[in-house]
Amino acid sequence: MSLHKEAYQALESILGNENISEDPAICEADLKGGSGEFIFDANAVRPACVVLPKSTEEVRDVVKIANRYRLPYIPVSTYYIGLCAPSLPDTIIIDLKRMDRLEIDEKNMYAICESGVCFSQLQAEAFKLGLQTMTPGCGSQASVVANTAVHGMGPFGYRLGSAYRRILGTEWVLPDGEVLGLGSLSFSPEDYFWGEGPGPDLRGILRGMTGPMGGLGVITRMAVKLFPFVPEPPKPSGTSPYTRLNLPTNRMKWFHLTYATPEQAVSAMYEMARSEIGTMAMTVPPLFRYIARARGKGANAFWEAWAKAKDKIDPRETIVRILLVGYTSDKQLAYEEAVLHDIATETGATIAEARPSDESWIMSADAISVYFFGGVYMPADVSLDSLNQGLKVGQSTAALKKSRTPPLGEDYGYPGWLQLQELGHSSYLEFLAFAGLEDVEQLAALSQDCVQRDIDIGAYPVYQDPTVFGPKWQDYHHIIAEVKKTFDPNGVSNPPRPMKLMLE
């Protein structure tokens, strides 16, 4: 579908003809969004054109043209989310990949990222300075800006705080093309160090559990917090697919604590958090242990082993994996190790030091392994509240999933990723389910089961459709609708996100 001719000409004159395309094949690659089509792209419409702006001014001008001609647009960066899929004709994809500048203030521990910067780029540069960033559960190929604006969860949030805590000064092209600076950027150009105010904090409308999902304009630049790290960062070794980071064992160690039941594991996790030890702490579903073991051997090796897992896995056994880091010195590591052993003894765990390497989390290189075994995976349920909620929801979701298995893939043992966040003040549960390509509607159905269950038991999920949850939760969706209408009067910023405006 070709774009309004004058609109296209205007865009081309801003961007140059190398940075815009309406070729159907070029547009095809921006049809489905990321994270597996299956569920999200059923109604996807091929975009009318893709543009590649290089600067905030270009983004602003593109957005203004979109407003003028009432053309929907979707801002995308590294693409790994279903929200990138257009659902309306004449959609412009604003691909921010060319905006990839990165600046780090080492002393004051923050990084100014444009939308095209991914986490591994930031982590690599941070490591050089004895600092670190958070890496998200979806993988370090994700854009720092986009991921932090929308989701940004991962096990580092235990020590470093959840995503919304990490946003500092931010440059934001509002849906109508006005440029807004948040925090220190609001009245001091090029000053990104702080995110609050002045006065009420408008980062409040930037986020929410998943933010407006591209429905409130385009973030072009965001400063994110960096954090002190160990002086000698982990070093890479190995040849693909066996690559890993080797931990400096005088400063970093992984441990596994095995518990007979999830309740015992959760109780121990609460105690770890209260004791303020650890940098990451989470339960590890057996499925992912088997995936890790099959690395490089092929999915068939996974399936063979998994078929025997039922007899080997105690359905209630739960493993907690915890990373200890001696930020201050090697003595901090020794201290935390001693405390962990105390807790293990008191809580009846079998404790073992794990391999001194990381394949998965520090650079978040393994995230995509969720698709390893073939078929489709989906986060059937993702919730964020207390560890207790995580436990309840996880158990309930396991039962719901079982009711649809088969054709959903079999799961054994405690199947949820339950991660501590913010030194145990909250937790993050991600519960994955998988199916063959031919059974994807069962995944969608399970997701719906979970939504209804969340409503029934009063759980707080991450993915909140305002039109579904709003009527249950004090009609908050009216406010969301007002925010959307106020800031996006022409309804062009990734419609219909964040919600269908039914409240006319």
Next chain:
Amino acid sequence: MVVPLEDYRYDALSCPRCSNCKWVDHVYVRSHRFAKICPINARYGFNAYSAHGMLDMALALLDGQLDYTPGLIDVVYKCTLCGACDVRCKRNLDLEVLLVLEGLRERCAQDEAGPLPQHKAVVEKVNESHNRYGAPSQKRIQELPGAEENADILYFVGCNHSYVQKETARATARVLEASGSKFALLGAEEWCCGRPLIATGQWELARKKMEHNLDTLASYGAKTVVTSCAECYKTWKVDYPRMLKRSTEDMDYRVLHIVEHAQQSLDAGTLSFKNPVQMKVTYHDPCHLGRLSEPWIHWVGERKAFGRVEPAKTYRRGTYGVYDPPRQILNSIPGIELVEMERVREHSWCCGAGGGVMDAFKDFALWTADERLQEAESSGVETVVTACPFCCENLGEAARLARDKINVVHIAELMLKALS
């Protein structure tokens, strides 16, 4: 069809579009500047210019949702088929990404949507003159120091080293000689290995070259083919078995690159480097010698539930490419200081020449090469050593144009310098 696109529909469909195919393995990312692995995506930016983009296009073509457009052709033929995306994806998943990209090429050729005129010009020369330059066969290298009439080893010189960078052929011959290995040459009987035809999806034309070369090899009775060209290496080792629907290990010959031969000779004590060569160098891993060079494993099967394959399949993930031998060689030459770039081994950044890109998109090929040279500069060296004439040519030209402090040299020539 050698790479029927329909056979890889599941792979295209299963792509989660995570964008890992654009980035170096995160474990190995060492800087913001050199974190990307896909030249077309780094240069052109659109998601279409990437493995996941091409997988989407392939699916749309198969499903009749897309026709051949200028954009599609541009994307397909600007890709150097370097395989970085394939290795990246296979770190975590079992998807045959590169086979989809090759399948797209073959399909384009079959539907006469490609290759491009510049490719066709090369193809014509290969067809008629058996080399990509259109030069007379008789002008191929006929003699080299140490060559004999018959030997167990056949030195397959390749078009580039026969006609253009002949000094590398001479250096290779000297290394063979110095290691006490007798070798034969095919001279005018040597035909282009077929790489330019395979690169542009014209497998059936390439088959003719293969058949000739294999017959000629058999007539010489040689069991080992040594080459100094990474592209010839990969073609003989991987693509010939593919065309014959056999595995590499089932072929009647084995292929060695001169670096493998030299490394084996070093280990056996039949080769040593005595002359110091005072140089600070870095090594550029050619794609066809590195991640693309794992033996081909013929497999026929089908998909079952959850995409499981029956029978089980061994995936080529770039793990066993020829990475160590050249490094061992460089470390054994006195005076050489080897400094690694950031993107090395299976994560090497492509030189930009492959896949017919040097023929059809010269500017882009040079851009890609210049990216590599910037990386070399950042590692503080002035010499880039590599093991492929096309890497040498493209990197060398980029160096002459914009980075004249950088020298590009084939490892065989360094070995020659180091021989007493």
Next chain:
Amino acid sequence: MSAQRLLFSLERKTVVWRGGDNVSMKEKLAEIVGQGQVLDGRDQLEIYSWDHSLAPPRSPSYAVRPANTREVQMVVDLARQNRMPLVPVSSTVHFNGSSIPQQGGIVIDLRRMNRILEIDKLNRKVRIEPGVTWPQLQGELEGHDLMALIPLLPHRDKSALTSYLEREPALIPKFDYAEPLLTMEIVFGSGKVLRTGSACVPSALEKSAAEGVQPEGPGIDFFRLVQGAQGSMGIVTWANIKVEYLPRLNKLFFLPLNSLEEAVKPTYRIGQKMIGAECFLINNLNLAAILAEGTSKEVEKLSNELPSWTVILVLAGGPRRPEEKLAYEEEALNEIAKEASLPKVESTLPVVPDAGDRLLGMMRNSWSGEVYWKFRYKGRCQNLFFITILEQVPSFLTVIREVAAASGYSEKDIGFYIQPLENGRACHFEATFYYHDTEEDATRAHDLYADAARAVLQRGALFTRPYGLLADLVYPRATAYTTALRKVKQILDPENILSPGKLCF
């Protein structure tokens, strides 16, 4: 006048009054909160018309003291119907002018809502109403081996929730997850009541799976919009806040310094090494105001004897193996001092040998003395504070001193307090101008405050909490932010009844 009947429900936004318009506002308010909880006499309202800042006094027409959320909502509805401003206050003592009504109206005093509703030891949170003061909160938590993160010696009548809503910096900068506010219940200016974050699920506080610890959402982060708002977006009727374990083993260290420049590097290093609990920089005058026994003269005398600057750092043992934690942190601290070529860190101050113990006893609660420490020197004070980065702190000190000198104000009468935030990634810089309670002194202090504010703003100070005249300096420079903020205000308080005249409203 016939008797009125009141119809309401918590979910309905409007209050319907039966009867004629000749019912007075006072009567209407009394119907809601009870007769004795409505104030309209001049003497009664006097306490709401001024505070300890230099903001000009202005009086409301009424003050009401509701007991619960329902009453708060009804007052909001009434105010909306009558377009009357509504200024929420919680504490009985204020320093920034934000509690003074700018356009008359009704002060809604939440002091009666002073319950600690729930202590959740497992999730380490406490739910409090706005009238809960710091001593009340910390006293209750101490019995559970917990503490809330407290600013520097707040007034004992200060509302803890207000401290968090106003984003007052906490003494302990070690937590990278920033402010401790979690979920809350808000009555917006529109009259809508919303429980934010995971508290929004029905029965969140009773039997639901969610336990109210997740501040985000629903939809947008409401908790951010009411922070720093000076009551202009909504009235918080309760909030969950994070609490931490109360360390029982503590060791306080002093790094005495001659100049502020010397303090910068070690303060950065303390953050980078992630050691310590309480950590802040303070000048001699402020430290004297805290430690001196007795009168203003004692404060002055001690100020002359104390080091010009002191970094105060508490190393706290963990809940487990406290001695071991303290030991490795102390080792790191000594290395930091050595790196910075500082004298060895001490646990005492020569001129106040028991300073360490006394400060340790004070810092996790409010000021307990009869005269608030900020009033001990001259009786009055005006605080100027902003956010900056540590390395800029010496230059701001210079700016303020220059402005003070230009206005004939002695720099010896300025207290300074620098609070590192989040392991030192930024800091709160606070200058306190002390002055006597005379018209002449007050005028000079006001002018100094205004001039200093302009000067530091020019230098790059970030006023995230623009009280009073600071708002007039800041918002004209942040036009896009102002526009966006007003749009949000229009949604949450369409009739602009909440604290009109504050900020940019």
